[in-house]
Amino acid sequence: MDDAVPPAAAPQRRARQPRQATTERRAEILRAAAHTFGSKGYKNGSLAEVAEQVGITHAGVLHHFGSKEQLLVEVLEFRDKEDVRDLEGQHIPDGIELFQHLVRTARMNVDRRGIVQGYTVLTGESVTEDHPARGWVTNRFTVLRGEIQAAIMEVGGGDVPQDVAAQAASAIIGVMDGLQVQWLLDDSVDLPAATKFAIEAILTAALLGTGRPHPLV
Amino acid sequence: MDDAVPPAAAPQRRARQPRQATTERRAEILRAAAHTFGSKGYKNGSLAEVAEQVGITHAGVLHHFGSKEQLLVEVLEFRDKEDVRDLEGQHIPDGIELFQHLVRTARMNVDRRGIVQGYTVLTGESVTEDHPARGWVTNRFTVLRGEIQAAIMEVGGGDVPQDVAAQAASAIIGVMDGLQVQWLLDDSVDLPAATKFAIEAILTAALLGTGRPHPLV
DNA sequence: ATTCACTTACTGACATGTAAGTAAGTTGCG
DNA sequence: CGCAACTTACTTACATGTCAGTAAGTGAAT
Numbered sequence: 001m002d003d004a005v006p007p008a009a010a011p012q013r014r015a016r017q018p019r020q021a022t023t024e025r026r027a028e029i030l031r032a033a034a035h036t037f038g039s040k041g042y043k044n045g046s047l048a049e050v051a052e053q054v055g056i057t058h059a060g061v062l063h064h065f066g067s068k069e070q071l072l073v074e075v076l077e078f079r080d081k082e083d084v085r086d087l088e089g090q091h092i093p094d095g096i097e098l099f100q101h102l103v104r105t106a107r108m109n110v111d112r113r114g115i116v117q118g119y120t121v122l123t124g125e126s127v128t129e130d131h132p133a134r135g136w137v138t139n140r141f142t143v144l145r146g147e148i149q150a151a152i153m154e155v156g157g158g159d160v161p162q163d164v165a166a167q168a169a170s171a172i173i174g175v176m177d178g179l180q181v182q183w184l185l186d187d188s189v190d191l192p193a194a195t196k197f198a199i200e201a202i203l204t205a206a207l208l209g210t211g212r213p214h215p216l217v
Numbered sequence: 218m219d220d221a222v223p224p225a226a227a228p229q230r231r232a233r234q235p236r237q238a239t240t241e242r243r244a245e246i247l248r249a250a251a252h253t254f255g256s257k258g259y260k261n262g263s264l265a266e267v268a269e270q271v272g273i274t275h276a277g278v279l280h281h282f283g284s285k286e287q288l289l290v291e292v293l294e295f296r297d298k299e300d301v302r303d304l305e306g307q308h309i310p311d312g313i314e315l316f317q318h319l320v321r322t323a324r325m326n327v328d329r330r331g332i333v334q335g336y337t338v339l340t341g342e343s344v345t346e347d348h349p350a351r352g353w354v355t356n357r358f359t360v361l362r363g364e365i366q367a368a369i370m371e372v373g374g375g376d377v378p379q380d381v382a383a384q385a386a387s388a389i390i391g392v393m394d395g396l397q398v399q400w401l402l403d404d405s406v407d408l409p410a411a412t413k414f415a416i417e418a419i420l421t422a423a424l425l426g427t428g429r430p431h432p433l434v
Numbered sequence: 435a436t437t438c439a440c441t442t443a444c445t446g447a448c449a450t451g452t453a454a455g456t457a458a459g460t461t462g463c464g
Numbered sequence: 465c466g467c468a469a470c471t472t473a474c475t476t477a478c479a480t481g482t483c484a485g486t487a488a489g490t491g492a493a494t
Contacts, residue, residue, distance in 0.1 A: 022439080040345055044260045046483065058484080060440050068484065117344055124341015127334055127401045128257055138402045145399075163407075164414070170406050171415035174395025175388050182362075182387055184344045185355045189387050190380075197381070198388035198419055205418030239472080263449065275450080277474050285450065 026064055028054050030078045033061075033071050038118020041125050042072055042133065069132045076136045098151040099172075099199055106176065106195035116180050123177065145169045156207050168206035172199055243281055245271050247295045250278075250288050255335025258342050259289055259350060286349045293353045315368040316389075316416055323393065323412035333397050340394065362386045373424050385423035389416055 032053035036045040047058035047068055065071040093101050109116050126137040148169035153160050175198040183191040249270035253262040264275035264285055282288040310318050326333050343354040365386035370377050377385075392415040400408040 025439085041258075041260070041342065043258070044345070047485090048483085056439090057441065059442080059486085062485065063438090063440060066485095120344055121341055123398060124338055125258065127337055127398065128261070134402070141399050141402060163410075167407060167411040167414045168418075170396055170399055170411045171392050171418070174399060174411070175392040175415065176395070177398065178391025178393070178395035179387055181340060181344065181394065182358050182391060185351065185358060190384060193380075194384040194387045194391070197384045197422065198392065198415075201385075201388070201418045201422030202415055204422065205414065242473085264451095265449085273473085274475065276452085276476085279451065280473065 025054075027078070029061055029064060029071075030075050033075045034079065034118060035114065037072065037075060038114055038121060041121045042131075043125065047071075072132055073136075076133065092147060094147075094151050095154050096151075098148065099203060102172070102176065102199060103192070103196045106179075107192040109180065110183075110191055113184070117184055120177070120181055120184060141173065144173055148172055152203065152206050155203075159209070160206055164206055164209075168202050171202050175199070175202070242271075244295070246278055246281060246288075247292050250292045251296060251335060252331065254289065254292060255331055255338060258338045259348075260342065264288075289349055290353075293350065309364060311364075311368050312371050313368075315365065316420060319389070319393065319416060320409070320413045323396075324409040326397065327400075327408055330401070334401055337394070337398055337401060358390065361390055365389055369420065369423050372420075376426070377423055381423055381426075385419050388419050392416070392419070 029050065033045075033050045035053070036050045039045070040049070047061050050071070051058045051061045061071065065074060092098070122133055123137055125131055126133045145166070146169075149162075149165045152165040152168055153162070156165070176195055179189065179191055179194050179198070183189040246267065250262075250267045252270070253267045256262075257266070264278050267288070268275045268278045278288065279285075282291060309315070339350055340354055342348055343350045362383070363386075366379075366382045369382040369385055370379070373382070393412055396406065396408055396411050396415070400406040
């Protein structure tokens with residue numbers, strides 16, 4: 001967009017690095033956008049609301065990000081980076097530690113309602129037609145499932161069939177997300193307890209195989 | 218507005234019962250609205266799109282329902298009635314049959330993608346501020362949890378503590394909803410298999426109590 | 435001196451809701 | 465029955481608001 005009408009002589013001056021304040025400014029806007037998209041959704045959240053939180057106009061936001069959709073994309077990338085940074089160099093744990101990590105995350109999420117809401121709203125919205133976050137959400141699920149499935153098979157020491165591990169991995173992610181929705185709507189749902197209970201139940205079933213005392217259907 | 222200039226004598230004439238075609242017409246509109254709100258969400262779906270599906274204008278829709286929000290409310294009520302009618306006089310099953318019913322529902326849902334998407338989108342949207350469907354969704358969760366919790370305690374024959382049954386009930390609902398989202402985004406998720414696996418796992422854990430071979434944390 | 439980070443001002447698209455009019459149906463009454 | 469009184473089911477037109485995005489300008493930092 002910047003080079004829509006380039007002069008004949010291409011200036012050799014490359015864009016020097018942005019002012020030192022700019023990077024932080026953009027991060028502020030991204031945080032504001034994450035908040036707005038989180039509480040109102042992407043479609044229903046407006047650029048004006050995002051802009052107001054950092055004290056500029058909506059056109060100022062567009063100056064930095066070009067379009068609303070690009071802003072969303074960068075919010076998602078930003079969050080990925082922050083998530084990684086929070087892990088502080090620690091690789092995502094594997095084996096049994098992964099499940100402990102998931103339960104710990106559920107406990108932490110009780111004090112991060114805004115973030116949980118943002119994730120929930122965006123995930124729900126992403127299943128609508130041509131939603132710009134669809135690819136990101138789908139990919140996130142795919143990656144997570146792969147990691148959890150691998151951890152299950154590692155813990156099981158080769159005794160867990162691949163499809164069982166895959167179903168269990170999907171179920172663990174599903175129960176975490178589904179419980180978050182219920183908790184957001186009704187505080188009486190005990191998010192950490194129910195999450196821990198369900199993950200243990202699913203993991204146990206995957207490891208013990210099909211010898212269940214109460215098979216259905 | 219009609220009575221802006223009322224004659225001195227108030228006519229006793231009351232509005233008669235609606236024409237026989239009207240009820241079906243409204244039902245058509247409700248079905249169209251369910252489709253639109255289901256695929257686009259409530260906020261993002263427009264009255265014009267709903268109207269177009271039944272061959273009238275958006276003002277015609279408002280003639281019948283007064284406001285967009287009222288239309289949504291009636292869509293939800295309509296769906297409740299249809300759900301009940303589908304059960305055809307059968308009470309919602311209790312005891313072990315309830316869980317079989319849930320697994321059967323997951324199997325049926327594979328062929329009802331639109332309905333599943335509508336439920337998913339609306340549920341996700343409902344956690345945003347002041348959403349008109351919030352009460353309906355919250356209530357639906359509360360009722361379902363109560364039924365499932367009761368069924369667990371019935372199957373367990375008094376050996377399952379109330380809080381464990383409550384956590385298991387939340388988890389079962391959560392895993393069903395969460396798996397639906399993943400399935401909508403990625404067909405490679407085996408919705409019926411994973412649902413059956415997870416429900417059996419959670420139910421088994423609830424009935425067997427805390428004697429788990431792999432406790433976390 | 436130029437580029438950056440904005441602002442102001444505006445456009446066009448689209449939203450819900452309202453007002454007023456019309457054609458067709460229904461009902462009560464003579 | 466037949467017609468007048470009235471309601472229903474719409475339509476078109478409009479009021480009003482909100483939105484993303486664009487264009488042009490300004491002042492400050494580099």
